[in-house]
Amino acid sequence: MAPTPRTRVKVGEREVILTRMPAPPADARSCLAEVLEVERVGDDGVILSVRPELPMLDVRASRFFMLRHEDGRSPAIPRPFSLYRQRGTELEFLIKVMGRGSQALAASRTGEKLRLIGPLGNGWPTLDGDGPMWVMLAGGVGSAPFYLAIEQALKGMDGKKRCKKDQIAYLFGAAREGLLYDIDAFRSLGVKVFTATDDGSDGMKGNVIQLLESLWAKGTLPRECRLLACGPERMLEAAERLAHEKHLECWLSLETLMGCGVGICNGCPVPTRPDGPIGKWPNAKCCVEGPVFSTREIALAHY
Ligand SMILES: Cc1cc2nc3c(=O)[nH]c(=O)nc-3n(C[C@H](O)[C@H](O)[C@H](O)COP(=O)(O)OP(=O)(O)OC[C@H]3O[C@@H](n4cnc5c(N)ncnc54)[C@H](O)[C@@H]3O)c2cc1C
Ligand code: FES
Structure with a gap:
C-alpha cells in the first residue's frame, strides 16, 4: 500500500500540507466469526481458530483483524491481531494473553461467535525470490x-x-x-x-x-x-x-x-x-x- 499522498500548497505566506484521509482497505469488512478451537501454545499463548460468516480471499501476511466478544466479556474497543494462518475458510490467530481483551478471546468456547473486522492494514512487501x-x-x-x-x-x-x-x-x-x-x-x-x-x-x-x-x-x-x-x-x-x-x-x-x-x-x-x-x-x-x-x-x- 502506498503512503498517503501529501501535497504542499501556499496559503498566503504559509505553506500548508494537505493529506487525503487514510481510509480502511476496500476489502475490509465487519462480520461475526464462529470459534472453532482454542489451542494452548507456549507458556502464555493460544491459537484461536475461527470461521468468518463472510468468505475471505487470500490475506497478505502481516495484515490484521480487530477482534472482540460482543457479550460484555471483552472491552468495548476491539484488539488488533495479525493473521497467523489461513486454511481455506478458517482464520487462525496466535495470541499472547495479556489483559482483558486477549483473556476474553483466549477463554472463547467452540461454537461461540465473536466480532471480526478486517483484513486491515497493508502487510509485508512482496517476498520474491529474485534478490538477496x-x-x-x-x-x-x-x-x-x-x-x-x-x-x-x-x-x-x-x-x-x-x-x-x-x-x-x-x-x-x-x-x-x-x-x-x-x-x-x-x-x-x-x-x-x-x-x-x-x-x-x-x-x-x-x-x-x-x-x-x-x-x-x-x-x-x-x-x-x-x-x-x-x-x-x-x-x-x-x-x-x-x-x-x-x-x-x-x-x-x-x-x-x-x-x-x-x-x-x-x-x-x-x-x-x-x-x-x-x-x-x-x-x-x-x-x-x-x-x-x-x-x-x-x-x-x-x-
Ligand atoms: C497490527 C497489530 C497486530 C498485532 N498482532 C498481534 C498478534 O498477532 N498476537 C498478539 O498476541 N498480539 C498482537 N498485537 C498486540 C495486541 O493487540 C495487544 O497485545 C492487545 O491489544 C492487548 O490487549 P489486552 O486487552 O489483552 O491487554 P491490555 O489490557 O490492553 O494491555 C495489557 C498490558 O499490555 C500492554 N500492551 C497492550 N498492547 C500492547 C502493545 N501493542 N505493545 C506493548 N504493550 C502492550 C498494556 O500497556 C498493558 O500493560 C498486535 C497489535 C497490532 C497493532
Ligand atoms: S486511527 Fe484509530 S487506530 Fe489508527
Missing part, C-alpha cells in the same frame, strides 16, 4: 505475522519468482524457551530456523539482533540480505538502527496500541522520517498506512 535472502526477525509473539509470510514466499507472490527454502532465514528470539510459540511449526516449513533466548534455554543466549550478528560473523548467513522484523519496540528500534548502519532494506511490522483500527481515532501515531517518502508530516497512522513500514519511511529510534 530474506531474513525474518521475530521477538516473542512478534512471530505471528511470519508463518503466513513464509508460506506465501515459498508459494510465490504477485507473479514474482517464488523463494526457495534456503532463501529464507527465520530468527526467533524470546525471553525463554516457553515463549518461542509454535516453533516446531516454523521448523516444519523447511526454511533455515535459528533461535535465541535471554536465559539460554533454547538456541543462542542473547537477543535476536545478537543472533543475527553472530550468524553473520560465522558466515552462516550472508551480510547482504533483506530484513523483516516484528517484536517489542526496543527490538524494532535495534533492527532499524542496524538496517541504517549496514545500508540494508528493512521493513518493520509495528504493534502500536490501537483504538479504531480504521484511521479515525488518531490513536496509533508512528513518527515518520522528515527525509523519507512519507515526507515532513510528523506521524503516519499505523492502522491504515502500516502496520508494515520500510525503515526509509519511519524513525522509531532516536539517533
Whole structure:
C-alpha cells in the first residue's frame, strides 16, 4: 500500500500540507466469526481458530483483524491481531494473553461467535525470490505475522519468482524457551530456523539482533540480505538502527496500541522520517498506512 499522498500548497505566506484521509482497505469488512478451537501454545499463548460468516480471499501476511466478544466479556474497543494462518475458510490467530481483551478471546468456547473486522492494514512487501535472502526477525509473539509470510514466499507472490527454502532465514528470539510459540511449526516449513533466548534455554543466549550478528560473523548467513522484523519496540528500534548502519532494506511490522483500527481515532501515531517518502508530516497512522513500514519511511529510534 502506498503512503498517503501529501501535497504542499501556499496559503498566503504559509505553506500548508494537505493529506487525503487514510481510509480502511476496500476489502475490509465487519462480520461475526464462529470459534472453532482454542489451542494452548507456549507458556502464555493460544491459537484461536475461527470461521468468518463472510468468505475471505487470500490475506497478505502481516495484515490484521480487530477482534472482540460482543457479550460484555471483552472491552468495548476491539484488539488488533495479525493473521497467523489461513486454511481455506478458517482464520487462525496466535495470541499472547495479556489483559482483558486477549483473556476474553483466549477463554472463547467452540461454537461461540465473536466480532471480526478486517483484513486491515497493508502487510509485508512482496517476498520474491529474485534478490538477496530474506531474513525474518521475530521477538516473542512478534512471530505471528511470519508463518503466513513464509508460506506465501515459498508459494510465490504477485507473479514474482517464488523463494526457495534456503532463501529464507527465520530468527526467533524470546525471553525463554516457553515463549518461542509454535516453533516446531516454523521448523516444519523447511526454511533455515535459528533461535535465541535471554536465559539460554533454547538456541543462542542473547537477543535476536545478537543472533543475527553472530550468524553473520560465522558466515552462516550472508551480510547482504533483506530484513523483516516484528517484536517489542526496543527490538524494532535495534533492527532499524542496524538496517541504517549496514545500508540494508528493512521493513518493520509495528504493534502500536490501537483504538479504531480504521484511521479515525488518531490513536496509533508512528513518527515518520522528515527525509523519507512519507515526507515532513510528523506521524503516519499505523492502522491504515502500516502496520508494515520500510525503515526509509519511519524513525522509531532516536539517533
Ligand atoms: C497490527 C497489530 C497486530 C498485532 N498482532 C498481534 C498478534 O498477532 N498476537 C498478539 O498476541 N498480539 C498482537 N498485537 C498486540 C495486541 O493487540 C495487544 O497485545 C492487545 O491489544 C492487548 O490487549 P489486552 O486487552 O489483552 O491487554 P491490555 O489490557 O490492553 O494491555 C495489557 C498490558 O499490555 C500492554 N500492551 C497492550 N498492547 C500492547 C502493545 N501493542 N505493545 C506493548 N504493550 C502492550 C498494556 O500497556 C498493558 O500493560 C498486535 C497489535 C497490532 C497493532
Ligand atoms: S487506530 Fe484509530 S486511527 Fe489508527
